[in-house]
Every structure is written in structure tokens, then in C-alpha cells.
Amino acid sequence: MNIQTSKSDRTYDAIVIGSGITGGWAAKEFADKGINTLVLERGRDVEHQKDYPTASKPPWELEYRGAVSAKRKAEYSYVGKFARAENVHFRLKDGEQPIVTEKPFRWVRGYHVGGKSLLWARKTQRWSEFDFEGPARDGYAVDWPIRYKDLEPWYDHVEKFIGVVGNRDNLDILPDSIVQPAFELSHIEKHFQSEIMRQYKDRHVISSRMAHLTDPQQIHKDQGRYRCMHQKMCNRGCVFGGYFSSNASTLPWAAKTGNMTLRPHSVVHSIIYDEQKGKATGVRVIDANTHEMIEYYARVIFLNASTFNSNAILLNSTSARFPNGLGNDSGVLGKYVAWHNTRARVTGWHKGFKDKKTLGKTPGGTYIPRFRNVHKQDTDFLRGYSVTIHSSRDLEADKNVIGSELTENILNPHLGDWEIRMLMTGETIPIEENHVRLHEEKTDKYGIPQIVFSCDWQENDMKQLADFHQQCGEMLDKAGFADFKATDSGRPPGSDVHEMGGVRMGRSEKTSILNEWNQVHQCKNVFVTDGSCMTSTGTQNPSLTFMALTARAANYAVEEMKRQNL
Numbered sequence: 001m002n003i004q005t006s007k008s009d010r011t012y013d014a015i016v017i018g019s020g021i022t023g024g025w026a027a028k029e030f031a032d033k034g035i036n037t038l039v040l041e042r043g044r045d046v047e048h049q050k051d052y053p054t055a056s057k058p059p060w061e062l063e064y065r066g067a068v069s070a071k072r073k074a075e076y077s078y079v080g081k082f083a084r085a086e087n088v089h090f091r092l093k094d095g096e097q098p099i100v101t102e103k104p105f106r107w108v109r110g111y112h113v114g115g116k117s118l119l120w121a122r123k124t125q126r127w128s129e130f131d132f133e134g135p136a137r138d139g140y141a142v143d144w145p146i147r148y149k150d151l152e153p154w155y156d157h158v159e160k161f162i163g164v165v166g167n168r169d170n171l172d173i174l175p176d177s178i179v180q181p182a183f184e185l186s187h188i189e190k191h192f193q194s195e196i197m198r199q200y201k202d203r204h205v206i207s208s209r210m211a212h213l214t215d216p217q218q219i220h221k222d223q224g225r226y227r228c229m230h231q232k233m234c235n236r237g238c239v240f241g242g243y244f245s246s247n248a249s250t251l252p253w254a255a256k257t258g259n260m261t262l263r264p265h266s267v268v269h270s271i272i273y274d275e276q277k278g279k280a281t282g283v284r285v286i287d288a289n290t291h292e293m294i295e296y297y298a299r300v301i302f303l304n305a306s307t308f309n310s311n312a313i314l315l316n317s318t319s320a321r322f323p324n325g326l327g328n329d330s331g332v333l334g335k336y337v338a339w340h341n342t343r344a345r346v347t348g349w350h351k352g353f354k355d356k357k358t359l360g361k362t363p364g365g366t367y368i369p370r371f372r373n374v375h376k377q378d379t380d381f382l383r384g385y386s387v388t389i390h391s392s393r394d395l396e397a398d399k400n401v402i403g404s405e406l407t408e409n410i411l412n413p414h415l416g417d418w419e420i421r422m423l424m425t426g427e428t429i430p431i432e433e434n435h436v437r438l439h440e441e442k443t444d445k446y447g448i449p450q451i452v453f454s455c456d457w458q459e460n461d462m463k464q465l466a467d468f469h470q471q472c473g474e475m476l477d478k479a480g481f482a483d484f485k486a487t488d489s490g491r492p493p494g495s496d497v498h499e500m501g502g503v504r505m506g507r508s509e510k511t512s513i514l515n516e517w518n519q520v521h522q523c524k525n526v527f528v529t530d531g532s533c534m535t536s537t538g539t540q541n542p543s544l545t546f547m548a549l550t551a552r553a554a555n556y557a558v559e560e561m562k563r564q565n566l
């Protein structure tokens with residue numbers, strides 16, 4: 001690798017740390033505005049289309065039909081039984097970043113250009129006023145320094161560019177997105193929808209809003225993206241660009257402007273703070289191949305390394321002015337982390353509609369926005385949960401027989417009962433005890449301190465879970481399902497892949513790290529716009545909000561640069 005040496009060669013207008021969902025957005029906004037931008041990414045490059053080795057391949061074209069050999073599995077022991085050849089190459093290899101779990105925690109990572117935008121399930125819902133007002137209403141966590149109206153134009157801006165499918169549902173709890181035609185619901189979903197909406201005034205069963213293209217507009221064609229082909233092989237990378245990923249969308253867009261330089265294999269160690277200037281001047285990077293430390297400089301730094309990495313980078317950015325981490329006079333950095341509670345599931349089976357089946361595949365599904373504690377506190381737990389619904393009618397064959405009967409059954413499977421799976425996305429409450437910090441002695445192979453996770457479920461989460469089981473069972477019963485099963489996976493926090501907080505936004509620098517523009521209160525040229533900035537978690541899939549916050553903050557930073565304030 002050609003490592004530049006002169007300081008001016010290593011100086012940019014803006015540095016973006018991380019090239020995933022939020023880093024891609026920061027890069028695009030800066031590049032569009034003519035800002036000379038360096039994007040630093042710890043992982044390898046993944047070029048759209050070229051670097052999706054398993055995309056569109058049927059199982060018989062994959063070695064072992066997609067199963068992973070024991071030798072390969074051993075390299076990904078962290079992924080464990082979930083390792084599949086389809087996309088194991090987008091998962092974290094053992095040894096790359098060991099962590100210390102004081103309490104059980106599962107941290108899903110994707111370290112390559114594009115980050116988790118190649119792994120995500122693409123569900124995209126806006127936050128509502130109820131979500132931004134939540135902490136102020138019940139007093140848990142601090143008040144958000146912004147409200148829905150502050151973010152609304154940025155949701156519009158992001159949605160137009162990424163493409164979102166769905167309907168305009170006209171709900172106060174889930175503001176409408178700018179949408180393309182929704183994926184069609186299956187027969188059982190349509191039945192469930194009409195029964196629930198007939199029998200409940202406060203519950204809405206809607207088509208999932210997702211970052212896919214069903215009617216590509218010129219802005220999507222300009223990105224080189226096409227209509228979703230319903231292959232349902234999204235987590236291998238989509239050669240059509242049928243769903244939004246940084247690789248298919250924001251990064252190539254930014255590159256085309258000529259204003260973005262992308263540097264893979266660049267592990268950011270810390271942010272450099274200049275005591276004289278009273279601001280950050282750049283970042284320290286460890287080259288992942290040579291382990292050499294290099295410094296890069298810029299007027300503005302955007303931290304988009306994903307929630308826990310952004311916490312860790314700030315905690316590791318110590319100086320005489322900030323001995324406890326950049327911008328951490330308050331001591332709240334790393335604290336009040338939260339996530340979503342996705343432990344609960346209720347599955348129901350319907351004996352009817354034997355003459356109906358769904359043709360083809362759909363990446364979509366159905367969604368019930370939060371209905372608990374919306375207009376008033378009506379349960380003994382705080383906040384609420386949303387419900388993600390998938391349905392199927394699978395081929396079945398009785399395999400509890402032997403000989404020719406078994407052969408006959410396998411050769412002539414029949415369609416089984418309709419099945420609906422209801423999955424919980426519960427809001428967890430950020431508390432001080434749930435935190436991450438840096439280990440005092442243990443480091444990774446780059447010499448960077450390991451992250452200590454100290455996070456646990458609370459009584460509130462268990463009450464939500466019990467209520468989810470009860471309410472979903474009741475809904476299935478009312479919709480004529482003959483049978484249902486409620487389960488609790490009992491899995492540790494983090495498994496839900498929606499981690500947030502630790503660098504939260506707030507009105508006061510005594511209780512938060514970031515102001516209303518995602519600027520570090522005490523170091524204004526550092527912005528943090530990934531999930532770590534979240535003051536509370538809502539019940540929506542979070543990445544659309546991360547993107548909108550990022551676009552808003554990047555445009556503000558550009559204006560501040562023009563005004564010479566940064």
C-alpha cells in the first residue's frame with residue numbers, strides 16, 4: 001500500500017470514520033457539497049457487484065450447498081451455528097477485535113467497506129413525535145434536544161435517495177415515508193390485517209416499509225440501481241442494487257464526484273485534540289496490514305464507526321484537556337447504552353384458506369407499530385414494542401415413516417397450514433449501569449484497548465415481553481388461528497443488532513455528550529451521527545433515523561465551515 005507521507009497529502013476538509021450505513025451518508029453529503037473528504041474504513045474494500053461472490057447463486061452452485069466446512073467455521077467461531085457460505089465472508093473473523101463481556105453480550109459486526117449495510121434486513125420506519133417526547137414524558141433518560149419536525153425534511157431527503165417501499169398509512173405513531181409501491185401481502189397477512197383492524201381501534205397492521213426499489217426513479221437509475229427482483233438473497237449483496245446499501249448507493253455516488261478518497265484497512269485509533277487550538281485536528285490510524293500508525297488531518301471529523309466503536313474511539317481519545325475521553329467532562333460517555341428487545345416470538349397456525357397460496361417470494365412482510373403507552377401510560381411497564389410479522393405456507397412431508405412410504409411422502413409433499421410469526425422489537429430504557437468502557441490492560445492486535453461490555457436486561461424488558469406474548473396470543477385468537485406458541489429466546493443483549501447510545505444527544509453538557517446538531521458539546525468540530533448518539537431507542541428499526549441525523553448534521557457542518565465557525 002502506498003502510504004502518503006507529506007502532511008498536506010494527509011490533510012482533507014472532512015474525515016469520516018467508518019463506511020457503513022451512516023459513514024456512507026456523511027461521505028455522500030460532503031462530496032455533493034464539494035468538500036474534500038477522506039473516508040477511513042478498518043476493513044477490506046467491497047466493490048458493488050464485483051465483490052459479492054455468492055450473489056444470485058442457487059444452492060447447488062455453492063460448495064456444500066451453502067454449509068460451511070468445519071475448518072472455515074473455526075475461523076468464525078463467534079458467528080457459530082449461523083455461519084453460512086452465502087455471506088460468512090461479510091462476518092467478523094475471530095481475533096480481529098476481541099472484547100470483554102462482564103455480563104453476556106452478543107455484538108454482531110461487519111468490518112468491510114459498506115459495514116452492516118450488506119447484512120441489514122432493510123426495515124425502515126420513521127420515528128414519531130411520541131418517540132422523541134418519550135424521555136421527557138416519563139423522565140427516563142434525558143430529553144431529546146430535537147423533535148420530529150427537525151428531522152422530517154431529512155427523512156424526506158434520505159428516503160428519496162435510498163428508495164423506500166410501503167404505503168402511506170396516515171398514522172400519528174408512524175409518520176408516512178415517501179414511498180414506492182409496497183410489497184404485496186400474503187393471503188394470511190391480508191386476513192390477519194382485516195381482522196385486527198376490524199377488532200382493535202388502536203392497532204394497525206401495515207405492509208413493511210423497506211429500503212427496496214419497486215419503481216426506480218431517475219435518482220436511483222443515476223446510482224446504477226434497478227428494481228428489486230424478489231430473489232430474497234439480499235444478505236449476499238444485490239447485483240441489481242434492488243435494496244439500499246452503502247456499496248450500491250452512497251459510496252459510489254460520493255466517489256463519482258471526485259471529492260471522496262476511501263482508505264480501507266485503516267483502523268482508527270483515536271481523535272487528535274489540539275490543546276492550543278481547543279479543537280480536534282485529525283485522527284490517528286493504524287494501517288491494518290503494516291500496523292504502522294499514520295495521522296490524517298481535517299477541519300471536521302465525523303464519527304460513524306457504529307455504536308460501540310464510536311464509544312470506544314472517543315474513550316480512547318485522551319488528552320490533558322480530556323483525560324477521560326474526548327468531550328467527556330460529564331462522565332456519561334459510554335453510559336446509558338440501550339438496544340432493542342427481540343427475545344419474544346409468537347407463532348400461530350391457521351387451518352383455513354387451504355385453496356390459497358402465495359406465488360413467488362417477497363422480501364417484505366407486515367408490521368404493527370407500537371400500540372402500548374402511546375397516548376397515555378396504560379401498562380405497568382415503560383414505553384412499548386412494535387411487531388414484525390412474517391408468514392409462510394410451506395411444503396410438508398410426513399417423515400415419521402420408513403421405506404417406500406417415506407420415499408412416497410418426500411416425493412409428494414403437500415402444502416401445510418398457513419403460519420404467522422410475530423417478532424417483538426421492544427424499547428429498552430437507557431440506564432447508567434448499562435455501559436461500555438475500555439479495559440485497563442487488555443488490548444487487541446493493534447494495541448487498542450479492548451471494549452468491556454456491562455449490559456443487562458431490566459425488569460421493564462421482562463414485563464414488555466410477557467405483555468407481547470399475551471397480546472399477540474390474543475390477536476391470533478381473535479383472527480381465528482387455531483393454535484399458537486409463545487417463545488422467549490433468552491438470548492443476551494446485543495443479539496437484536498440495534499445497539500444505541502453511550503454518546504447521547506441532549507440539551508446539557510452535564511448530562512450528554514452531543515448537542516442538537518450531533519456536535520460534541522466541548523469539541524465542536526467532532527460530530528457523532530451513528531447509533532451511539534441516540535438518547536432513547538424507540539421501537540422502530542433505527543437505521544433510517546441514523547441516516548437522517550447524519551445528513552442533517554453533515555449539511556449543518558458544511559454551513560458552519562462556510563461561516564468559518566469550524
Ligand SMILES: Cc1cc2nc3c(=O)[nH]c(=O)nc-3n(C[C@H](O)[C@H](O)[C@H](O)COP(=O)(O)OP(=O)(O)OC[C@H]3O[C@@H](n4cnc5c(N)ncnc54)[C@H](O)[C@@H]3O)c2cc1C
Pocket residue numbers: 017018019020021022023040041042043108110111112113114115116117119120121122123124266267268269304305306307309313497498530531541542543544546
Ligand atoms: C442481521 C442484521 C439485520 C439488521 N436489520 C436492520 C433493519 O431491518 N433495519 C434497520 O434499521 N437496521 C437493521 N440492522 C442494523 C443496521 O445494520 C445498523 O443500524 C447500521 O448498519 C448502523 O450503521 P453504522 O454506520 O452505524 O454502522 P455500520 O453499518 O456497522 O458501519 C460501521 C463501519 O465502521 C467501520 N469501523 C468500525 N470501527 C472502525 C475503526 N476503529 N476505524 C475505522 N473504521 C471502523 C466498520 O468496519 C464498518 O464498516 C441490522 C443489522 C444486522 C446485523
